[in-house]
Amino acid sequence: MRHVNVGDIEVVSLLDGTEAYSAAAVYVDAGDALAQYADLLDTQGRVTLPFSSFLLRGDGLTVLVDTGNGPEAQGRLLDELRQAGTGVGDIDVVVFTHLHGDHTGWNIDRASGAAQFPNARYLVPRGDWDHYRAADPPSRSFTRDVAVLEGLGVLELIDDGHVISPSLATLLTPGHTPGHMTIVVSSGDSEALVLGDAFLTGLDVAEPDWVTTWDWSAPEVRRTRRLLLDRLEATDALIAASHLPAPGLGRFAVAGGRRVFQPLP
Numbered sequence: 001m002r003h004v005n006v007g008d009i010e011v012v013s014l015l016d017g018t019e020a021y022s023a024a025a026v027y028v029d030a031g032d033a034l035a036q037y038a039d040l041l042d043t044q045g046r047v048t049l050p051f052s053s054f055l056l057r058g059d060g061l062t063v064l065v066d067t068g069n070g071p072e073a074q075g076r077l078l079d080e081l082r083q084a085g086t087g088v089g090d091i092d093v094v095v096f097t098h099l100h101g102d103h104t105g106w107n108i109d110r111a112s113g114a115a116q117f118p119n120a121r122y123l124v125p126r127g128d129w130d131h132y133r134a135a136d137p138p139s140r141s142f143t144r145d146v147a148v149l150e151g152l153g154v155l156e157l158i159d160d161g162h163v164i165s166p167s168l169a170t171l172l173t174p175g176h177t178p179g180h181m182t183i184v185v186s187s188g189d190s191e192a193l194v195l196g197d198a199f200l201t202g203l204d205v206a207e208p209d210w211v212t213t214w215d216w217s218a219p220e221v222r223r224t225r226r227l228l229l230d231r232l233e234a235t236d237a238l239i240a241a242s243h244l245p246a247p248g249l250g251r252f253a254v255a256g257g258r259r260v261f262q263p264l265p
């Protein structure tokens with residue numbers, strides 16, 4: 001857990017869990033080029049992905065961005081929230097960067113079938129809702145954690161440029177999924193971009209043209225990453241990213257001749 005202030009908005013990173021994946025299986029087209037990034041992999045050639053959510057507090061609201069992998073993965077998100085001084089009833093808004101199952105896992109209380117965050121509106125990117133609802137069959141996580149939000153009366157579909165509060169708005173950043181959103185935090189002269197999975201690991205930070213097995217569209221991923229890098233180079237915006245090294249808060253920099261993610265200490 002790490003707290004940082006962006007103007008008047010408090011950003012808190014919450015770690016639901018961590019898992020390691022074979023880099024060769026995730027970056028199937030990288031081939032021998034992976035060898036030059038051995039420092040980003042473990043001794044078995046795996047890349048480690050934290051599963052981070054972010055709490056945004058300010059403008060009179062408590063906003064949770066993404067809800068992690070969930071109880072089946074022994075996730076710790078609810079404990080992390082408690083340690084941040086926030087109960088499930090304190091969340092006013094849940095907003096999703098996208099609808100993959102590792103971002104929606106704590107949506108629903110498994111025992112009761114009710115919304116895990118009983119006082120929250122759940123803001124769902126329309127592009128992802130349309131895409132994953134049309135899948136035949138829909139994924140298990142979509143059916144269990146997302147589709148049911150409609151019947152519970154807490155679902156709100158959102159588009160590009162949706163204003164959550166005076167300091168918080170969405171930016172459509174498609175590629176990882178069709179409706180993938182970045183949450184833009186702007187307060188005073190400060191800005192943060194909650195990037196979701198636009199950049200997944202240090203490998204695609206260094207090589208923005210590389211795509212992962214989880215990305216929906218290679219051309220859209222590359223276009224979105226270029227637009228985000230241009231924007232980040234023009235500002236000193238803080239980055240919050242779901243799977244970049246914990247606490248998932250930091251900035252891009254150039255070191256050793258390549259772009260790297262530098263986490264906040």
Ligand SMILES: [Zn+2]
Binds near residue numbers: 102242
């Ligand atoms: Zn993810």
